[in-house]
Amino acid sequence: SQTIHQWPATLVQPVGSPLSLECTVEGTSNPNLYWYRQAAGRGLQLLFYSVGIGQISSEVPQNLSASRPQDRQFILSSKKLLLSDSGFYLCAWDGGGTPTEQYFGPGTRLTVT
């Protein structure tokens, strides 16, 4: 069966510091991968998605970037964090093809101080 991991689970970082959040998927190959952000425990917004290694698309302009160095690894980064980057970051995957559900990781709670 497929599983999705995210780490760290929680992170407290000062403004201006760098960021690296990691997501890995097991039990599948060539997944579509997604980064969402959830603000204030409510609605989610898609930040980035990737259909393959090195292929990254951004949905919204922001202080963040994403990379996919391996087939099942998706990384969210920032060079300098802003207070507004605080939130709950969720990674998700799907197998592509016909409209299918996305499966979410456990999330990373980021607090920028």
Place this chain on the structure above:
Amino acid sequence: AQSVAQPEDQVNVAEGNPLTVKCTYSVSGNPYLFWYVQYPNRGLQFLLKYITGDNLVKGSYGFEAEFNKSQTSFHLKKPSALVSDSALYFCAVRAALSSNTGKLIFGQGTTLQVKP
């Protein structure tokens, strides 16, 4: 633009009673609809989806949802609520990004509180 609305911030129901969490959508083309549940500080868990076919969709944990095209609704239901059903529920519609990918557009979520 595609959108999802969950008109209730919170739904309160007594254990053993039926529950309904409302969702309406606006899409261009065929609607692909999903329900997810989120427990505190956890990721989202997939409950069920409507792609095509029967308007009544059955999912995990005894949940079901009714697709109504004329009312553009996709309400989540359960015949008998459990205290453990208390959580945050999200309705989502899939918007195509390409022929092989799609993003989920989420409603703002509805908190379900089931009281013993």
